[in-house]
Amino acid sequence: MTTPTDRAAPAESARHNAATVVRTVLAHGPIPRHRIAELTGLSAGTISRLTGRLAGSGQLVELEPELGPSATGRPRIPLDLPVEETAVAGVHIGTLRSTLGLVDLRGGVLAQWAVPHGSTDPRELVGELAEALADLTSWQSHRRLLGVGVSTGGWVDTEAGTVVEHGPLGWHDVPLHAELTARLAPPVRLDGLVRALALAEGWYGAGQRAESLLELFVGNVVGAAFTVGRRIHRGPRSASGGIAHLRLPGVEGAPCDCGASDCLQAALADGSVLRLAREARLMGPDEPLETLVRLARDGHLGAIRLLRTRARSLGRAAAVLLDLVNPELLVLSGGPLHTPEYLPDVRAELVRHSTLGLAAADRLIPSGLGEHSLVLASAAVFLNAWFSDPLAHLAAAG
Structure with missing residues (x-):
């Protein structure tokens, strides 16, 4: 039978x-x-x-x-592949603006726009995105839009389609996937930014030949994501990779909302470094991180000390993650790549604290996604599903 x-x-x-x-x-x-x-x-x-x-x-x-x-x-x-006839939209919802773009099936970026947020109310923001996406796709009207990949920071429960928490936007338990599908005709896929970056690295970036990859992102938040065979590990409620409040003895940063000053968010995040710079009166209250970078490059010892301390703390964090997960590659993305002069400090601390010793230095590489990383990462959320199960997308393709 x-x-x-x-x-x-x-x-x-x-x-x-x-x-x-x-x-x-x-x-x-x-x-x-x-x-x-x-x-x-x-x-x-x-x-x-x-x-x-x-x-x-x-x-x-x-x-x-x-x-x-x-x-x-x-x-x-x-x-x-129908590279010339089709496109996928990538949408990253940031804190102050969203970044939208069109990507072909081989990862070529066809267009990219930045859209400042008129509102952080989820429904109003999604409405703004729908209008901007319509304008963007009309510019490439000869292409068939296969789907939309969406990424955002914070804690995103991919299976439930919700943003569990996004502090800077003030979002809690927002049913973002439902809001998006109500306004957009093509299929929509949603994931967290760091996982999206890890997927994009495997398809189009530094990890195309790697069987396993760990993405370590440092920006307004600190996060990690792990892939094996281009399959992302999410864990229950997609909570894997939440390393922001992992405490690491020996590092010190600005006091964090969690109450610690030795967690990764306190030691590595852009906002934490800026807070320390302002407390040291290196810069004004409204000046961005670029000001601190410029001061360091002009030889200001206080600015150099802050950025070098962050780089060394990043190396220690990378050593812990590398030893714990043991991926083929540990890919670094986010703010530290804008100051490549401090990457030797990252590697030196990595080698010093990892059980792999000198071999650890070869495992750490910078992201290969370049200036379009947000669009490529967001598009990869949809493209990963498209390439992983093409038969499930037959109706959308036709």
Whole structure:
């Protein structure tokens, strides 16, 4: 007798094989079917069936035939992703503004806009985003919008679709996914910023060849995210990576809201460093972090000391995470990349405190996403789902 599990197995196999085919085209395309079979080990029949479905829905496109080795040989039809015909929107909701962009299926950024927040009320903010996204997509109207990836800081429960907490925006238990899907026609995927950055690193950034990757982000908040095989670890309620209030003896920063001054938020976050700079009267109350960086580059010893202390504390934090998780790569993103002159201090402390010793230095690398990191990370939230289960998106693709 056929059981539900028996019936599910072929469907699950088809989903896995379809993802393998699409990822192979992403990595090697344009590419003919016989070459996909060689690279994946799938049978010619399986390749033919899957590529037929995927091409029929517009997830793959057939290009002009190529002749075989001889002029009379059978034509080979290369397959590729619909890079020129489609786009994915990436939307990052920040504290003061949102950053929107359009990205093609190979991670090329087609456009990027910044939209200052007129309101932090979730419904009003989503309404502003919907209007801005409509304007943005009209600029590339010849492209089919496949979906929208959205990221934001704070604690995002991906499965529930809620922003559990985002202190700077004053959000608590906001049903953001529901608000977005009510205003946007394409499929929407939502995740936290640091997890989104980790996904983007695996698809388009520094971690494309890494089996495991740990993203360490330092900005207004401090967070981490872990991927294995481009699959993100979220944990119950997507609470993994919440390292902001991890206390680390030996580091010291500005007093944190949690009551400690030796947690990572207190020692590493941009706001904490700014608070220390203002208390030391290095800068005025409304001046940004860029002012502190400029002072340090002009030789101001107090500014240099603050930024170097942060770099060394970051190295200690990286050592703890590297030893705990042992990823192939530990990717650093956020504010410290704007002061590359202090990265040697980060690595020196990492080597000093990690059990890996000198080998630890090779594990730590800066983000490879560049100036479009927010858009790429946000788009990767949707693209990760698209490439991981293309058969689930057949209707949206067609």
